[in-house]
Amino acid sequence: METSDIRAEFPFFRKVKSECGQPIVYFDNAATSLKPKCVVDKVSQYYLETSANVHRGVHQLSESATREFEGTRTEIQSLLGANHAEEIVLTSGATHGLNLVALGWARQHLKSGDEILLTEMEHHANIVPWHLLQREKDIQLRFVPVQKDGTLDLSRLESLVSRNTRLASFVMTSNVLGTINPTREIISRLKAINPGIHIVLDGAQAAAHEKLDVCELGCSALTLSAHKMCGPTGVGALYLRQDFRDEFSPVMGGGDMINKVTLEGSTFAPFPSILEPGTPNIAGVIGFGEAIRFLKRVGFSTVQKQEQKLLEKTSQMLAEIKGLRLVGHNTHKSPVFSFEIEGAHSHDVATVLDKYGIAVRSGHHCAQPLMKALGVVSTARASLNFYNSEEEVDRFAEALIKTRELVQ
């Protein structure tokens, strides 16, 4: 698909104008992606034409909703290359997935003195659940450091892992820097020291940009969010390899996750239902399925080709802007750029860029330890996606120059 054909699927590009009268250049894709019309239509169709609960009803509407809902699970299984659909837990997003691992597995299986390996590059979603667990358990957290160029310092990897390291959980692609971590290499080095280690991957920023294969990666779990993959907000998935999954305990109780309930006690439904209590976000899950079909239609080769083109053009453009400093300058990355403008705060930069119709993020991007490691408090961040165009990069460049004059 050509970029113009892809863009035609997003009403946003035709309909939304900024206050300055020009179309908005949406460069905040690492926060959430735009949604194609087919996804919104699917969500809307569910509410308008089905609107039934899943799994329990015997009427045709419920059957139809269940088919579509479970169809998403199969789409995710196929997207991730998982062996069984029952290895896919539908969640509210990547954060929920990581918390499920902490509460459903680690809380039951870790003992005093056990260690968890993380990195300084993590989103708060992969740090705070472990901090919360530390309030209950005497476990140690170790962190792979980040170097100034925005890559992990893997020279320290072996010294940070031992037989006590029960689990390593880390990000595949940084939401702040776009750094693509050498996931396969890290996993193989960790397993060489501790073959029993469980690997949990935060695929939130990776899943829409590269073909993932959980079996080939050899991970125990992988978490992702639909809304970063052209799908609805409030939905995600957690892949749990069967043997790892079987060690999980339910975290929340309620409807749909039980086998039988008496006043004396409850028995539980098989996986994955046991981890999915209550009425789920049915419309969101159905929309997620459509988003995956849309991504497949576009194709990962098209996604990567366009993102590489945008990465090269934007990198070159940013390097030419005086007074702009890129934070992290490695080249093996997705088109995500954290930057500072000399003498200006990131919020001021983002506020002024917004007035020129450019939407970027500013702040700590829910990664304060990474910010600290890089010696900054906050940055402005432009994150591009496969549907962005080179013309939009040109407009970004013009706006940056005007912004620099105004805020410095």
Add this chain to the structure above:
Amino acid sequence: MSVQNTREVYASLKKIISGSKFSLAKQGECTSSFQTQAKAEAQNRSCGDTLFLHWQVNSENQCRVAYSGDHCALCSASAEVLCEWVNSSIEQFDQSLSVVESVAKSFHTIRLSPDSTPDERINTQIPRLEVIQQCVAHMPSRAECAALPWKAASQLIGERPHD
């Protein structure tokens, strides 16, 4: 807000910041005859900034409030307006708690209804507060930046040493 308005907003903020009298970063804390006796801090959850508000005393037992830290233009200007006001009658600092708290709240009220008129906003005699409020009305997502110094002030009132 148009680009022209943005230009005006930033010009008004820069005017306040460039005439700063109470920024310790600008004056250099060491060269000041004032010494910090108590310090309160407030965090901006969205960008990670920390604003420190200092209760300072000099050898002649004169007191003042000053601020430090790295901040955006709106936060710095808001801190300057706060310090200018409390230092104009520093002996009344403890009594200013309710006003300080309501000013902090007022920015978040403006965030939710940026079209409210100045009359509907908090009615105080604080010089140049209206400039900050107008800036928040122009960029409502930045309400917390403006509120930060006022939040630190209510903490400082509770925490500073009393004779």
